[in-house]
Amino acid sequence: MLLLRTVLHLAALLALPPLLLGVVNRTKSIFAGRVGPPLLQPYLDLAKLLRKGAVYSRTTTWVFRAGPIVGLAAVASAGLLLSMGGAPAALSFAGDFVLFAYLLGLARFATALAALDTGSAFEGMGAAREVTFASLAEPALFLCLLVLARATGTLSLSGMLGPALPGAWGSAGPALLLAAIAVFVIALAENSRIPVDDPNTHLELTMIHEVMVLDHGGPDLAFILYGASLKLFLFGAILSRLVLGRGDGALASEALFFLGVLCFAVGVGVVESVMARLRIVRVPQLLVGASVLSVFALVLLLR
Amino acid sequence: MTLVPVLGAIALPAASGLAAAALRARPAAGQALACAALCAGAALGVAAAGTVLLGGELSAPALGLRLDALSAIFLLPICAVSALGAVYGLGYYPQAEHGPRAVRLQLFYGLATGGMVLLVVAGHAVVFLVGWEVMALSGFLLVHTDHERAEVQRAALVYLAATHVGTLALFALFALLRQAAGSFDFAAMQGLPGAGRLAASAFALALLGFGVKAGLMPLHFWLPGAHAAAPSHVSAVMSGVLIKTGIYGLLRVTGLFAAPPATWGTALLLLGGASAVLGVAFALAQHDLKRLLAYHSVENIGIIALGTGLALLGRSRGEPGLVVLGLGGATLHVVNHALFKSLLFLGAGAVQHATGTRELDLLGGLARPMRATAVLFLVGAAAISGLPPLNGFVSEWLVYMGFLSALERGGGDLLAFAALGVPALALVGGLAAACFVKVVGVVFLGTPRSAHPRAAHEAPRTMLVPMAILAAACAAIGLAPAAALPALVRAAAAWSRLPPELLDGAAARAGAGASRVSVAAAALLVATAGLVLLRRRLGAPRAPDVETWGCAFSGPLPRAQYTGSSFAELLVRRFSWAIFPRGAAPRLGGAFPARAAFHTEVPDTVLDLALAPAARGFRWLAARAHLLFLRRIQFQVLLVLATLLAILAWGFGW
Amino acid sequence: MASFVDLVFVLVVVIDLFLLASSRLGAAIRTVAIQGALLAALPLLLVRESHNLGHAVLLAGGALAIKGFFIPWLMFRAIREASIRREMEPVIGFVPSMVLGAVGVALAFAFSSRLPLPDAGAHGFLVPTALSTVWTGLLLVVTRKKAVSQVLGFLVLENGVYVFGLLLSDVMPVMVEAGVLLDLFAAVFVMGIVMFHINREFSSLDTEKLSALKD
Structure with a gap:
């Protein structure tokens, strides 16, 4: 049974992420009063990109071609550590969330280096912003996970997002609520969403993540887009389990989990529709604010 | 034997x-x-x-x-x-x-x-x-x-x-x-009591004497200059192992005391945290490759001190788990840092050898002429940033685990607040990764920014082979960390004098985690290999034949690339309370601005802004005193006499 | 019930932190008003003996009227009359003030249980919340340039004192509370007058310009 669930989760991890992008875009189009692209459009986009060839600039080296591959592999391996629907993850051990965060860091490292390999000032700017904001988001993410660890009394992601969670909501509700808000903010920042970054912007000077991947095309771009949606799915999974972790029985908690992930995508779409993006100088304030919230949540639990 | x-x-x-x-x-x-x-x-x-x-x-x-x-x-x-x-x-x-x-x-x-x-x-x-x-x-x-x-x-x-x-x-x-x-x-000193004035002053002296050698902030001031000035293989030895003798001394001396008080561990945690965060912040602001690497040594010594502090706290609280994880993390990081830091210094030496400069903003595009050096340097950079599947991750993970085990205390126990070391380490990890993206990107990627890197050549084999061995060791520890654990536990037992069976529980837990880290590392490698094969099947990549997209600007200048300074600017500004760069931007005006130049330097806050002015002031005072009193021999003898009398009086008073 | 009270205290502290981060004057005034309204609910939530209920209702009503409505109205009026620009203008940046605020909150929550205070079985979050709010108020007063935002700091400071007062609400006569509120009212009033005068003299409300005054 458990094995079946794990296999199901891994399949969902690989298959569902582009759907989330579709849901986000559909939500935005509804808010804008448009019909919008079909829900499955991201899959079609990926299929199209995979069939295309890629063009490389004369300045690039193997680092540029390795960037998308390492980035996707790292995010996918991080997915192995994530517990979904309350079942233990494929790979879980005490302190695995450190590995989870550092694998995401590896993906960022590879993407930023690939950006610098083009020798373009725009991509350098994007890489600088990405690593700057990531280095501020990282402590905030760890603080949130510490809150979870303290509230559930376990040190692995599977434990934190596992069966101990409903009880933790009873005993440490306010702290978990603060942590959930902080995780949502971090998810928006890490996935380059409004209000931190606008995935649909057309002005290179204001971009963060998008400008880093300007020179990638064809299958490389497909890897990058798929990796980005995978990362969105990972954060959606954490948040869904964190907020809705109350299902009784395997089936109910699975259903609740996938519903929660979809709700997360809708939430991201709503935020993108109703908010403007922040000025770049305000982004560190937002991320430090998330850290401060989660420090407060942690202190509530530590006293 | x-x-x-x-x-x-x-x-x-x-x-x-x-x-x-x-x-x-x-x-x-x-x-x-x-x-x-x-x-x-x-x-x-x-x-x-x-x-x-x-x-x-x-x-x-x-x-x-x-x-x-x-x-x-x-x-x-x-x-x-x-x-x-x-x-x-x-x-x-x-x-x-x-x-x-x-x-x-x-x-x-x-x-x-x-x-x-x-x-x-x-x-x-x-x-x-x-x-x-x-x-x-x-x-x-x-x-x-x-x-x-x-x-x-x-x-x-x-x-x-x-x-x-x-x-x-x-x-x-x-x-x-x-x-x-x-x-x-x-052996005779073993088991000295940890309480009392003697122990406290011994610890303070050890912290000063060994801290200077190790380069703990704020005693690090000699380190960046010395490591940058020495020939590169000497820098590798100094940064990689010589400063670790300070950590060794600190461990040896604290190991002599039976029950070190909690203040020792706390002091090391605070100093280590400050060294780690400020070390990497100063590193970000540097534009001399070797000075940058030297500041990273301050950062890594900080991480080692964090682990040591945890181990000391573990001993004063009687927590074998903290001892194993803290000391295991610290000593493994000693080994790991020796490996990747010397790899990086040797790589920096190869770059200097090939181009004749260490100035980051004059380099660029070296991945083409120096292919092997670039690969090896990249391995070192990923390792020092603590990225899996390399060795830096493993030792940082052990220190993380030490902090996390502090989290398992009950409410009201102040030790639980040690868990706040986790976000500090995360910040350090993020900043280090940012810094090494900057270094690798500015030195090896993009296009050459000056004539120096254009004339570069690959390093000779005598230089590449040692670097390759170090890189292989980094990868080996990263892929099979569980193999190193028994040695670490033995070191922890030798240091803490706790019976090994007390340490076994925590060691077994860390070992289980470490072996799963290997599994994840293997998964990462398999996924990467699979994607590489997939990418091959999707069509062989065409040879590079176009310019980089410059937003419709078709004459890209190498000097218009992002430089190291501009890359780090966003982050360095966050640390404007500790780092004070010198140099102001020139004012440009008019339709045809005149030629202008801009230069910044980053003084070391402790050495250049505190110690050097203090020394100058002292010299000035001494000169004044000399003018007033010391010109005549009578005054000099009088001073000697007065000192003698003062010492005698103090002796009687004692 | 306990967790609901928890939530109110936590919200009060979150508002403190939000105030340190907010750059808009109008939003900050509204947030202080919300904080005042939340604090007004506390005496009702914390009342333990029924004969104190009347006292509690009085306190809550008074606090709601003054903290939640009257003073914010006064401040909005002041902004309109003096046509003040709607930004906070911190002396130190928002990020450092947030970090300082967080350090204060962390210390308050970590060490408040070790303070020699008449606990009287009151709620565990009460003292740290009061300390954090006082700290936030002090930070706002010290680190914001404009007179209006300094008044805002005083309001937050008073909110903290008010929470402290709740610790003693069973023993403390309503007169003391009324006195505190009156003090505050007077302070706001005087600040208002001063503000108008500064504004007339300098066409600005930047208190740093006061240091240019000479006799």
Whole structure:
């Protein structure tokens, strides 16, 4: 049974992420009063990109071609550590969330280096912003996970997002609520969403993540887009389990989990529709604010 | 087990320079012979350390030598890095080219290695201090190698002053310990009470003396200059292993006390946190490649101090779990940092060798002419940023686990607040990754920014092979960390004097985690390989044949690329409360602005903004005093008399 | 019930932190008003003995009227009349003030249980919340340039004092509370007058310009 669930989760991890992008875009189009692209459009986009060839600039080296591959592999391996629907993850051990965060860091490292390999000032700017904001988001993410660890009394992601969670909501509700808000903010920042970054912007000077991947095309771009949606799915999974972790029985908690992930995508779409993006100088304030919230949540639990 | 390998490991390196000196007529052979002698000694040292780490202890009280697991874990990188550095020196600093200067370098390089080996195997305070001073003084002479340059002279002088302050503190420290234990023998000092004034002053002196050597913030001020000024393989040894002797000393001395008070651990946690965060922040602001790497040593020493602080807290609280994870993380990070930091310094040396500059903003695009160097440097950069599947991640993970086990305390226990070290480490990890994206990107990627990198050539094989060995070691520890754990537990047992079975529980838990880290690392490699194959099947990539998209600007200039300074600017501004760059942007105006230049430098806040002005002020005061009182001999004698009287009065009052 | 009270205290502290981060004057005034309204609910939530209910209702009603409505109205009026620009203008940046605020909150929550205070079985979050709010108020007063935002700091400071007062609400006569509120009212009033005068003299409300005054 458990094995079946794990296999199901891994399949969902690989298959569902582009759907989330579709849901986000559909939500935005509804808010804008448009019909919008079909829900499955991201899959079609990926299929199209995979069939295309890629063009490389004369300045690039193997680092540029390795960037998308390492980035996707790292995010996918991080997915192995994530517990979904309350079942233990494929790979879980005490302190695995450190590995989870550092694998995401590896993906960022590879993407930023690939950006610098083009020798373009725009991509350098994007890489600088990405690593700057990531280095501020990282402590905030760890603080949130510490809150979870303290509230559930376990040190692995599977434990934190596992069966101990409903009880933790009873005993440490306010702290978990603060942590959930902080995780949502971090998810928006890490996935380059409004209000931190606008995935649909057309002005290179204001971009963060998008400008880093300007020179990638064809299958490389497909890897990058798929990796980005995978990362969105990972954060959606954490948040869904964190907020809705109350299902009784395997089936109910699975259903609740996938519903929660979809709700997360809708939430991201709503935020993108109703908010403007922040000025770049305000982004560190937002991320430090998330850290401060989660420090407060942690202190509530530590006293 | 015999003592021969240890004696060989001390004597062979120390005497290796003599070969170079004797064969001055045939420089290549002389240097090769010296290098061979040093490598032979290092191999003996590695063998001795290996046998001790597999179980056992070596003691020769008559000679004042003792090799336990804690010494062995430091002996291992000292021998390995020194030997690889010597091999690298064959290509980097050939005696045939540099003449007597290279002979001198070879002599002191060997002496420094011998001194380091001697001090970690010392079982007697006097032997320890002999090793310490040999190492420190030959270190000074090594830094002083290129002595005609003004900045080298200054760096060497600052290093000499700093190391002597440290040594003075150590003399006082061992005198105190001798007074308490009645002997200079470490074995006799074992088990001193941790409470009381004596212990507190011993700890303060140890923190000063060893902290200067280790480069803990704010005692790090000598380190960036000295490591940047020395030849690169010397920098690799200094940054990779020489500063670790400070950590070794700190561990050795704190290990002598029976129950260290909680303030010791807390002090190390605070100092370590400050070193780690500020070290990486200063590194981000640098634009000299070797100074940048030197500041990263401050950061990594901070991480090691965090682990040590946890282990000390574990001992004062009687928590074997904290001891294992803290000390295991700290000592593994000692080894790991020795590996990747010397790899990076050797890589920086290759870059300097090939281009003639260390200025980041003049480099660029070196991944094409220096393909192998770029790959190896990238491995080192990923390792020091703590990224899986390399070794930096494993030791940082152990320290994380130490902090997390503090989280498992009940409510109201202040130890739980040690968990706040986790976000600090995360910040350090993020900043280090940002810094090394900058370094690799600016040095090796993009297009050359000046004539220097355009003329670059790949490093010779004598320089690449040591780097490749270090990179392989980084990958090996990262892929199979569980194999290193038993040695770490042995070191923790030797240091804390706790029975091994107490440590086994935590060790088993860490071992289970470590083996799963290997599984995840394997998964990562399999996924990468799979994607590479998939990418191949999707069509062979076309050869690069277009310009980079410049937003419709079709004449990209190499100088319009993002520089290292602009890359780091967003982050450095966050630390404007600690870093004060000098240099103002020129004012540009009018339709056709005149030619303008912009230059910044980042002074070290402690050395350039605090110590140097203080020293100048002191000199000024001394000059004034001289004018007023000291011109006549009568006044001078009067002063001597007054001092004498004051001392006598104090003696009676006591 | 306990967790609901928890939530109110936590919200009060979150508002403190939000105030340190907010750059808009109008939003900050509204947030202080919300904080005042939340605090007004506390006496009702914390009342333990029924004969104190009347006292509690009085306190809550008074606090709601003054903190939640009257003073914010006064401040909005002041902004309109003096046509003040709607930004906070911190002396130190928002990020450092947030970090300082967080450090204060962390210390308050970590160490408040070790303070020698008449606990009287009151709620565990009460003292740290009061300390954090006072700290935030002090930070706002010290680190904001404009007179209006300094008044805002005083309001937050008073909110903290008010929470402290709740610790003693069973023993403390209503007069003391009324006195505190009156003090505050007077302070706001005086600040208002001063503000108008500064504005007339300098066409600006930047208190740093006051240091240019000479006799």
